[in-house]
Amino acid sequence: MRDILRKILEENDFLTKNEPFGIEEALQADRTDSFGFDFLTVLFLDEEKFSKGILNEYIERLFKEFSQQDDLKMGWDKNLSLLIMLKVDSIDISTKIQSLIFDIEEDPFMFKKYILSYTDKQEDIFTEQLGYYDENEVLKFLNHILYDSEKFSIFKSKKDCEEYLLYDIVSKLFIKLPYLNIINQDKEIHTLMTEIDESFTEEEREILNKLLELKDNGGDDPAIQKVLEVIGVTENE
Template identity: 35%
Template sequence: MNNFIKSIFIEAGFECSERINFKGDYSANFSFFTRTVRNKFDFYLVGNFREKEVSLECLQQELAQCLDSILLEMNVSGLDKNLSLLLLLETESTMYSKERTRYIYNIEEDPYDFKKYVLTHTKGQFEALELILSEMQAGPLLNKLNYLLLEKKLFASFKKKEEDRNTIENKEADIYDLVSKLFIKLPFLSVIIEQENLGNLKKEIDAKLTRTQSNIVNLMLEQYIKDPELQINDILTVIGCEGIE
């Protein structure tokens, strides 16, 4: 998952900084990404952990040490105000226990130091996502993720109640759950919605009508244009048709 997230950051224009020498017992679990766009900076500290691998108190200590290391080695004004944390948390289940919910809440709602985002995922979810991505046509990873986010079939499976899904729908729901969380937890990702070209509705309707039906519709429209206040029965009377009972 860590390399997968790294690919997302790189494709989004970030650089992975190798110069930060993190301190602490979990220094190998962290990586640091920077991006500069029109003299504006974005900085992300990414941590990769399994659930219950590190306690909340221990994690907060690790984050404080990471922040000190970044501020010490990166001489950039305002870095602390533009720094975000993405915590990748591998879990055994997609279901949220009270303990996990409280753990995530305490991290994300902590007002100190920097913005924090927790992205939960299971090993099975990530493997299913990797598989479907490998089966898609070659192209940018972000485009593929955007396609999956807008895929109606995946969304339909995701919205179904778990007890009503079959095996395939469960996998589709897991994939959509993870993809949607990527877009929620990584604010720099943009959803690209392609506009569908709609056909000329009037032409489609006219093609379905007989000549008599088409003449009646045109007469009704003419009467409506002349007097929009006319009720449907008044219009039918004017064009010589019986009213609706």
């Protein structure tokens, strides 16, 4: 996934560097221009190394290393993000890991934190399908998959197949990477949204309306706990 993330970020005008501050498991991506700046660290971890203690060690070390840089701009600490690419054994992650992900992403200190879980099989499928595109067209590939209504229908039905696994990881990338934007294709959007709406049950449509209402009232970044409450998931589940 390292090479995939590097290509995605470079297509979004980031400059990337492997093993920043001597951390083998990390990839650093920085973007600076006249409109602002972003600093993203991508940390690649396996499930067996995923613990609050280990993550806190990485986070504290990274923050310390950043703070010692000579060329930092004012407000740099407000523009730090950490994406944890978590390789798991199964796409159905345990309650323990789900709870830990919730705790880490909700922690407001030092970094904005995002955690994306994926399996070896998903990485293999993604790499194979991406191979049909030019090496500089990762964003085009991502949008193609996201707009594929057939893959979305399979994803919604939660079928354990390659289309489901591919759509799952692509949709997660759009959710966890704030730099990814859906391209403006009004016709495709209208067609896809129509199919999505028609595929919803009344209960699912009610949940969607509540989520949209939550977004209107809470802004673009509502608390995860409120989202979970809307969809009927409690923290203990």
